[in-house]
Amino acid sequence: MELGNLASLQAFYPELLLTAATLVIVLIDLLTSDKSWLGEVALISTSGALLLIGVGPLDGGAWLFRRMLVYDSFSIFFRALIALAALVAVWMSIGSQEVRRCEQGEYYSILLASALGMLLMTESANLLMAYLSLEFVSLTSYVLTGILRHNRRSQEAALKYLIYGGVASGTMIYGMSWIFGMAGSLDFMAINRALFATSHIPVLAVFIALVLILSGLGYKVASVPFHMWAPDVYEGAPIPITTFLAVGSKAAGFALMTRFFYPAISHLGPDGNWQPLNQVAWPQLLLVVCIITMTLGNLAALQQQNMKRMLAYSSIAQAGYALMGFVLLSNDGLIAMLVYLFAYYVMDAGAFLVVMIVANLTGSEDISAYRGLAWRRGGALLAISLTIFLLSLTGIPATIGFIGKFYVFAAAIRERFYILAVIGILNSVVSLYYYMRPVKAMFLEQPVDSVSAVTVEYWNYGLMGVLALATIFLGLYPPPIISFASNSLRFFISSS
Amino acid sequence: MDTIVSAWFPIAVTIVVSALIVGGMVTVNRLLGPRSARNKVKGEAFECGNPPSGSAWNRFSIRFYLTALLFLIFDVEIVFLYPWAVELRELGMVGFVEALIFIAVLVVGLVYAWQRGALDFE
Numbered sequence: 001m002e003l004g005n006l007a008s009l010q011a012f013y014p015e016l017l018l019t020a021a022t023l024v025i026v027l028i029d030l031l032t033s034d035k036s037w038l039g040e041v042a043l044i045s046t047s048g049a050l051l052l053i054g055v056g057p058l059d060g061g062a063w064l065f066r067r068m069l070v071y072d073s074f075s076i077f078f079r080a081l082i083a084l085a086a087l088v089a090v091w092m093s094i095g096s097q098e099v100r101r102c103e104q105g106e107y108y109s110i111l112l113a114s115a116l117g118m119l120l121m122t123e124s125a126n127l128l129m130a131y132l133s134l135e136f137v138s139l140t141s142y143v144l145t146g147i148l149r150h151n152r153r154s155q156e157a158a159l160k161y162l163i164y165g166g167v168a169s170g171t172m173i174y175g176m177s178w179i180f181g182m183a184g185s186l187d188f189m190a191i192n193r194a195l196f197a198t199s200h201i202p203v204l205a206v207f208i209a210l211v212l213i214l215s216g217l218g219y220k221v222a223s224v225p226f227h228m229w230a231p232d233v234y235e236g237a238p239i240p241i242t243t244f245l246a247v248g249s250k251a252a253g254f255a256l257m258t259r260f261f262y263p264a265i266s267h268l269g270p271d272g273n274w275q276p277l278n279q280v281a282w283p284q285l286l287l288v289v290c291i292i293t294m295t296l297g298n299l300a301a302l303q304q305q306n307m308k309r310m311l312a313y314s315s316i317a318q319a320g321y322a323l324m325g326f327v328l329l330s331n332d333g334l335i336a337m338l339v340y341l342f343a344y345y346v347m348d349a350g351a352f353l354v355v356m357i358v359a360n361l362t363g364s365e366d367i368s369a370y371r372g373l374a375w376r377r378g379g380a381l382l383a384i385s386l387t388i389f390l391l392s393l394t395g396i397p398a399t400i401g402f403i404g405k406f407y408v409f410a411a412a413i414r415e416r417f418y419i420l421a422v423i424g425i426l427n428s429v430v431s432l433y434y435y436m437r438p439v440k441a442m443f444l445e446q447p448v449d450s451v452s453a454v455t456v457e458y459w460n461y462g463l464m465g466v467l468a469l470a471t472i473f474l475g476l477y478p479p480p481i482i483s484f485a486s487n488s489l490r491f492f493i494s495s496s
Numbered sequence: 497m498d499t500i501v502s503a504w505f506p507i508a509v510t511i512v513v514s515a516l517i518v519g520g521m522v523t524v525n526r527l528l529g530p531r532s533a534r535n536k537v538k539g540e541a542f543e544c545g546n547p548p549s550g551s552a553w554n555r556f557s558i559r560f561y562l563t564a565l566l567f568l569i570f571d572v573e574i575v576f577l578y579p580w581a582v583e584l585r586e587l588g589m590v591g592f593v594e595a596l597i598f599i600a601v602l603v604v605g606l607v608y609a610w611q612r613g614a615l616d617f618e
Contacts, residue, residue: 005590005594023601023604026604026605026608027604029608030607030608030611
């Protein structure tokens with residue numbers, strides 16, 4: 001089904017709501033002097049967008065806006081994930097002292113605009129749309145990273161992010177021009193047909209184009225060798241934005257990458273296995289990228305003293321685990337990747353939330369600030385929650401992180417990628433060391449200042465409780481998320 | 497082999513012609529141009545014939561940057577509105593309303609920039 005401009009709007013409510021909210025927040029910011037409730041407006045709009053995601057013509061899917069966007073179960077999964085990430089980011093922003101000091105109207109309207117761009121990234125069915133939405137997300141992310149105007153680290157992070165981002169997206173659009181030159185179209189399905197039908201397209205040229213495109217996509221998911229921006233940006237940005245970039249931006253990058261590498265330039269066999277068109281060797285390339293990404297992320301995290309920086313390297317490693325599901329060329333692998341990304345969302349958002357609460361309390365993000373946190377009055381709950389999130393990031397059983405890792409490793413073994421699975425497990429063992437360092441500091445070391453009690457706002461406690469319970473509950477009873485992921489792996493590829 | 501040659505022939509011609517043009521210009525310049533030693537005037541930056549004044553490393557106001565950015569945004573708006581105006585009859589009421597929404601979004605941006613003092617040049 002191919003919908004025109006007006007008919008497409010029926011599957012486009014979340015994006016419309018976010019657009020309207022962006023403008024309304026700008027206007028409210030101009031008209032009123034009391035700006036403390038702009039965060040609540042943003043919170044209501046993101047929850048509304050989350051609720052509206054299922055609305056649409058759900059009979060297999062549809063092309064929207066003359067084949068620029070696609071509506072299918074795959075995009076619903078990622079739109080839900082991104083709306084959840086935006087919801088957590090807005091919730092955290094309301095409880096963050098850093099954010100309370102900056103321009104409220106600009107902050108929330110740009111945050112919602114960024115979420116809008118990520119939603120469009122997950123739905124793109126055309127290279128032009130893919131590039132525009134990716135660039136939209138990048139531009140808004142640069143501003144959000146540098147929004148702490150009087151903080152040098154934040155400014156430095158924004159500048160680095162901008163420079164890396166400019167180079168990466170320039171390289172990517174050059175690669176897209178190669179694809180356009182060979183396929184004669186920017187539409188994903190037309191590219192698929194062109195690469196499928198003609199054998200005279202040189203394999204090397206397609207490979208080079210894909211490497212170029214990968215620089216933009218790899219930059220969004222922070223995979224090696226395009227990961228260099230992540231530690232600086234994650235450290236410099238306000239913590240809610242770090243969370244949003246770590247879970248939202250990464251998920252959007254994976255969504256676009258999957259949609260381009262799978263339905264656009266691969267062919268689905270009857271047994272649920274995919275075949276790269278023209279025998280282009282991108283799975284082998286990505287396999288190497290995946291192994292290096294998780295190893296380098298974990299090794300670099302070992303020595304970090306700053307929690308945000310440590311979690312930044314950990315998130316590079318986590319992208320590597322998710323890529324394991326991506327390179328297997330099977331539907332099982334992709335389902336494992338979806339499960340992993342959801343698990344990553346819950347536990348990483350939780351870990352960053354605790355980092356934010358501790359930063360609110362102490363003004364510090366260093367591991368030394370966590371010393372004896374468990375033994376301070378009112379700090380036990382905080383310490384236990386952080387331990388749960390970190391155990392989950394390691395992949396200890398009875399947490400959602402274990403479910404994610406289990407599915408990814410199981411899919412790798414089923415496809416006979418034994419060495420890949422072994423490398424993944426070795427990496428998890430290495431990661432245990434640095435994930436346990438804050439835990440050791442919290443439980444085994446003496447508090448720096450044992451007199452003052454820890455006070456946390458109920459607002460932040462609420463979200464922390466929800467995320468910690470979700471980590472445990474979905475770790476013990478994963479069927480809801482597994483069935484959501486496996487029902488979501490349906491790409492709408494009808495050529496009519 | 498034949499098809500490869502014929503497919504790449506135009507590109508080969510382009511390369512040869514461009515090399516000839518550039519090479520020719522440089523050679524003619526060298527043969528006909530006066531040979532003067534390096535002097536102060538020759539070392540100056542070329543500013544359309546005017547004698548250059550001051551250093552190129554001046555700091556200038558951030559206002560220029562803001563103005564340039566705003567100009568760019570509204571310039572792009574006009575780029576969208578020309579084809580819309582030409583095709584307005586064909587687009588009908590839907591196209592008309594769509595463009596009105598587009599302009600309204602930009603007006604919000606303009607009002608915001610104005611209220612925030614981006615247009616004040618002191």
